[in-house]
Amino acid sequence: MALRSEPTARQMRLAVELRRLRDSAGLATREAAALLGVSAPQISQIEAALAGVSEKRLRRLAANYACPDAELINALVVMATDRTRGWWEDYRGILPTQFLDLSELEHYASYRRDVDFLHVPGLLQTENYARSLFSYVNPEFPDSEVERWVEHRMKRQIIIEHPDPIPYETVIHEAALRIRTGDRATARTQLARILELSEADHVTVRVIPFELDGFGGAGSTMVYVGGPVSKLDTVVRDGPNGPVFIDAEAQLSRYRTLFRRVEAVSLEPERSRDFIYRLVKEL
Template sequence: MLQTWLDRLAARAADWPQTPTRKDDMPLRRDPTLRQRRLGAEMRKMREQAGLGGSQLARALGLNPTQVTQMETGRIGVSADRLRTVAAACDCRNVPLVEALAEMAVERAKGWWEEYRGVLATDFLEVAEVEGHARKLYTCTTTYIPGLLQTREYASAVFARATPMPTAQDIALRTDFRMRRQRILDDQKLPYLAFIHEAALRMQFGGPRILVDQLATLIEASTALGISIRVMPFSADTFPGSSENLTFAEGATPELDTVQMDVAHAVQFFDSPAHLASYRSVFARLEAATLTEGESRELIRSVMKEVEGRHV
């Protein structure tokens, strides 16, 4: 029975147009990017949802099992044709997802963040990569202003408080990188919703003058097209979700959404259906619990005047 099933899968896959094998047999990648690994992970999910082992899928496609493993770990690239062949063999009928993955498979242009590879830690690059491919961004911060909305002085002060303390050169490099990340908001094509806890409005990095300038910049940003800033006040009787700083990036399809969490000395990414569902709920609850845009702007202005009156 199993052999008959595998033969049927192989026949079905053969109906899809295929790129010649020599074009798919790409050199092994030493360090696949986050997006390349995500493509492979989605292919693995397809296979697992079909109830196929790696060897079974390899047999159905006429491949070596090692090739399947390499594709699923992002170690080798795949063509759009082969991606569709894998989808057919796995009986994946989610057309929007398959087409979105096919587009990922043919991506060749390098993102601007690749200029920093080998210079900055990979975490920095992967955060920019997620943002660069997002269709919509949500952030939730509790200890500092979101990176995409920070002033240069505030960002430098945030980096300077790291342990062990980085060199002045490293602080300048990280700050330049953060400022460049902010360009994704310049053309107003990427919708961005920032949830900021009142604690982050009051936390000082670099002193009161830097904070006042940061809050003034935040007020200005809150009026920009495509940017929505919502504050969670101390007076709120609940705080949905994690106390960690979060980013939720919408992908081309819901299955390709990504959650990023900042933890001590690292950045973590989540993309399992269970995690995505959980954090969608978190952000929905945040939207219901936070102040309106107008109320948020007034609270930010109030905190700014308070800090200015006391310290500046």
């Protein structure tokens, strides 16, 4: 079987987790290969996401590594054997790979938490808001290119809009709600959209008002995506070339704590809706 030339972020995560299991077992690559009855380069290829791994071999590796976490292993088996071709594949070669990886990550998410300070979170954006944002950030894009980005962003919202949506929590600073990415009508429609979505049982919207004293977290915009088990959670941060995926446990723990700190100082959901409603009336 030919080696992969461009592994997806999901394939890379599987590879990373298998490497972590081997490291925890204190085994060298050649030792893991001997236990599995394959060559050391084959183990290296699996751990670099250049080659896949069957369920049988994955479970044998886990047994050889004496991993006691059955839920983690079952989740890794799903990652290794799922052959779903997601809707985001239609954008391969059209949009940067990192954004397709983000769509794939969201598709398999068990929940998502956002913190935003300058923009309305992507899952809550209207078409006109997203269009204004992409046009401003990428003034060199022709209209057709902007529309591809808008279309992709709208399709990503399926995770909170389809019949079996994931739980979604977001904390939005007042600045993001007041900044007019588009015109007055776009701003009004956008706020109304947030209010509409916030009424859903699976969506929780909280607001941090300007008047809050002692808040120093304004540089902490983030996306936290829950995996099938907590060890497979992922944090997504904006990088100069697109989304950056963070999966080290120490970093995941830090961002979980950060979200709870930001959540603790924000307005309760009902007060947040009242706050947004007042902003709508001002427009």
